[in-house]
Amino acid sequence: MSAANGTGAVTPPAAPSGVSVAGVAGRVLRGLAWAGQRLWLLAALLVLWEVLARQAGSLFIPPFSTIVTAFADTWLSDRLVALFLSDQFLADVLPSLARLGAGYGMATVIGVCGGIVLGVWRQAGAFFNPLIRLGMAVPVTMLLPVAIVIFGITSGMNIFLIALGCLWPILVNTYDGIRGLDTTMTTAARSLRLSPRRHFLSVLLPGASPSIVAGMRISVGIGLVLMVISELFAATAGLGFFIVNQQKLFRFPELWSAILLVALLGILLNGIFELAERSVLRWHRAAKAGAGDRR
Amino acid sequence: MRTRRMGALTALVTVLLSTACGGDDSGGTASGGGPAKVSVTTFGCEIWNTWATAKGLFAKHGLEVEFVKSTGGSSAIAAVLSGAADFGYVNGFTAINAYNTGFPIQMVSGANVNALPPAEPAQGVFVAKDSPIKSAGDLAGKKIAVNEINGINQIATSSWLSANGVDPASVSFVALPYAEQVTAVVNGNVAAAQMGHQLLGARGSEVHSIADPFAAAGRLYIATYVTSKDFVAKSDAAKKFHEAIKETMAQLGDPANTKESFTLLSDCNKVPVETLEKQPQNALAPDVEMATLNDMAKKMVDLKLIPKQPDLEPLVPDFARS
Numbered sequence: 001m002s003a004a005n006g007t008g009a010v011t012p013p014a015a016p017s018g019v020s021v022a023g024v025a026g027r028v029l030r031g032l033a034w035a036g037q038r039l040w041l042l043a044a045l046l047v048l049w050e051v052l053a054r055q056a057g058s059l060f061i062p063p064f065s066t067i068v069t070a071f072a073d074t075w076l077s078d079r080l081v082a083l084f085l086s087d088q089f090l091a092d093v094l095p096s097l098a099r100l101g102a103g104y105g106m107a108t109v110i111g112v113c114g115g116i117v118l119g120v121w122r123q124a125g126a127f128f129n130p131l132i133r134l135g136m137a138v139p140v141t142m143l144l145p146v147a148i149v150i151f152g153i154t155s156g157m158n159i160f161l162i163a164l165g166c167l168w169p170i171l172v173n174t175y176d177g178i179r180g181l182d183t184t185m186t187t188a189a190r191s192l193r194l195s196p197r198r199h200f201l202s203v204l205l206p207g208a209s210p211s212i213v214a215g216m217r218i219s220v221g222i223g224l225v226l227m228v229i230s231e232l233f234a235a236t237a238g239l240g241f242f243i244v245n246q247q248k249l250f251r252f253p254e255l256w257s258a259i260l261l262v263a264l265l266g267i268l269l270n271g272i273f274e275l276a277e278r279s280v281l282r283w284h285r286a287a288k289a290g291a292g293d294r295r
Numbered sequence: 296m297r298t299r300r301m302g303a304l305t306a307l308v309t310v311l312l313s314t315a316c317g318g319d320d321s322g323g324t325a326s327g328g329g330p331a332k333v334s335v336t337t338f339g340c341e342i343w344n345t346w347a348t349a350k351g352l353f354a355k356h357g358l359e360v361e362f363v364k365s366t367g368g369s370s371a372i373a374a375v376l377s378g379a380a381d382f383g384y385v386n387g388f389t390a391i392n393a394y395n396t397g398f399p400i401q402m403v404s405g406a407n408v409n410a411l412p413p414a415e416p417a418q419g420v421f422v423a424k425d426s427p428i429k430s431a432g433d434l435a436g437k438k439i440a441v442n443e444i445n446g447i448n449q450i451a452t453s454s455w456l457s458a459n460g461v462d463p464a465s466v467s468f469v470a471l472p473y474a475e476q477v478t479a480v481v482n483g484n485v486a487a488a489q490m491g492h493q494l495l496g497a498r499g500s501e502v503h504s505i506a507d508p509f510a511a512a513g514r515l516y517i518a519t520y521v522t523s524k525d526f527v528a529k530s531d532a533a534k535k536f537h538e539a540i541k542e543t544m545a546q547l548g549d550p551a552n553t554k555e556s557f558t559l560l561s562d563c564n565k566v567p568v569e570t571l572e573k574q575p576q577n578a579l580a581p582d583v584e585m586a587t588l589n590d591m592a593k594k595m596v597d598l599k600l601i602p603k604q605p606d607l608e609p610l611v612p613d614f615a616r617s
Contacts, residue, residue: 059376059396059397059398060373060376060377145475148471148475148479148484149478149482149484152482152483152484153438153469153479153484153485233470233471234469234470234471235469235470236438236467236468236469241444244444244470245444245445247369248367248368248369248389248443248444248445248446249392249396249445249600250369250372250392250393250396250398251396
């Protein structure tokens, strides 16, 4: 009924050739079975939430259906021109995503470039290593008051915190990727007397890219968390600001709808990243599969 | 094996959800026979609490009080309704908001109201000493720091801005802890901060107040105590608590006790007695005046924080009214 790819992820079964009613029905059934296999636990938990919340009657934890209604009322609209997004979405979610994009982008550029330099230049790597470990050990959220003093109450403060939090996994993974390159590969490259540029583009960067991408993927989740946390404090717009505001106004369905939105954004961003990763690292998967076949 | 693991996970989540959702919303730990144990949320050191504790006034009214720190009004309401505390220390706006949303609470005592003229202002809108901002009109389009978004300070400041012809929507309110507000004003991160004079701290000399927004807002309950409806119904601890607060505030109103009350407060908050004596104080008001509460609700309607004027009669039990 289902097939596992090289990463262990379950993928939908391949569609049979030719179009017939039985074929389409079979495909739909197989699709439903595949979805059911993956989503039954989530569905069961949401039903359980609905039942328990209705029984308890707590205003703090409303039934899931109430949250879904609040979600539609708060974040969606019937205007095609706004892509069916509400004014609230445009006012609070877009600034958050812009901050996340800017912070994550900066972290990626600095982390990848810095990681490559430190990985190639051993002395620099050894010199900066304690500083990097120290930076990783400091919870970024602790720097919030300092960031306000430095950047003021502006988006710069949020971007700085997101960038700093996302930087370390990317930097360290890039460094580890460069340092951990297969010695056979580097020896072969040296014997071929490749130019530095060719060596970088054909050996270093591709060799380290699985590790770099892994760091970037970890940072997506960190960035999302920091995006919300940095807006809980000293912000005038954003998803975190919205959540605090709803808490103060005792609007718990709307508050939960924002949490649901953050979760969906996380899933969406991860999905986009996974697609990009599959495309960029196709050669890597093929190489791994080939190595597996040879064994 | 996989199915069994999934089953165990589902069972665990079920238990956790049952615990979270099925908690006792009634709150309250008071029981008959001997002093009733009650827990009360606090922001730190309230002068009536330090006095009542030192003078044994809670015990005199049959209560054994434990103070529980809370970070704000909404967390105090959550504590009361989850049973983590019996009495929540909240401002009147927060209480009205929670009640209007449908939370089963009752206001069992007043505590503080703002100092109105001719009394010396206890609150202010603080700007930097060299700031060009002189009036409400100069704050249009600027950032103002408050301790919490949609809290009492924001509502009072919004009312003051409206009364002076400034649309509150044109101002950005920013939530900052009191301890960071003066620094934010001095560094230019915000144009102004709304807070009490007694909260200015060490850098207070670097700012000055352009107005007391609370003076323009009329009488407001800056602090009250709420509890769950069930708690009021099941015992007389709420009534006893109100009586203890009332007797405490009557004693604090006696000028002969002023010095000693500041000494006790100083032991708690570590602010020198001389400094406390110089600071303007909010007025004490243990009884709840319904007209004041209704005026506060009207302000919330005007600021679109609640859709319509709620019926506040069920909010305040008879024993707590003036």
